[in-house]
């Protein structure tokens with residue numbers, strides 16, 4: 727399938743893969759490309775177009791970047807401490823979706839133990855300076871946030887950035903780790919870049935495990951619906967994750983670092 731895919735035009739590949747994306751989705755390729763890369767993945771390590779085609783069964787047009795990001799983040803997997811590698815973000819420069827929206831949370835992981843992560847996508851037409859951004863965590867209905875600064879370089883149009891708890895089970899999927907990524911279902915999370923609120927998960931001031939399984943803020947992985955192209959900028963209105971998110975089983979990591987929308 728790899729060999730064949732590399733010979734077929736990308737248009738045909740995209741169409742074919744869109745068809746199977748919903749059914750099979752990320753599980754095989756997401757994990758193979760990113761999680762499996764450190765030990766043995768011959769397919770996605772170094773090549774460009776063929777690795778893009780291979781991983782695109784999970785991610786469509788943004789695949790080339792994602793493959794690269796998974797491979798590069800291998801280096802960060804050896805340093806599971808508090809900082810990130812900026813190289814992992816620049817490698818996602820060929821991701822798709824740039825210019826079609828804004829910057830927002832594209833995935834939320836509230837897993838077992840310390841398996842907490844957030845994915846941010848840049849759908850702007852311009853680069854995003856990650857150092858201009860913070861995630862504010864309002865714990866347990868509190869009104870005062872704890873700030874988690876993003877580190878790394880520039881997130882290009884269509885690029886995705888993954889920040890995880892420092893003890894996340896698959897650090898190779900993370901562009902940055904920080905012990906402050908420790909939400910457990912009743913904590914509002916706000917993405918602020920350049921002083922502007924770009925997205926809000928949850929409702930500030932309210933302590934609630936928002937939603938219901940499988941689309942719940944607790945014990946689930948949530949991915950933003952493709953109809954969403956900009957964040958929710960209201961911190962204080964009622965929050966129902968089912969409106970803008972799709973739920974997946976707890977500890978699903980297969981789409982971290984990927985953005986599948988057309």
Ligand SMILES: [Ca+2]
Pocket residue numbers: 865866909910911912913
């Ligand atoms: Ca909490």
Ligand SMILES: [Ca+2]
Pocket residue numbers: 926928958959960961962963964965
């Ligand atoms: Ca809101």
Ligand SMILES: [Ca+2]
Pocket residue numbers: 832833845949981982983984985986
């Ligand atoms: Ca994702």
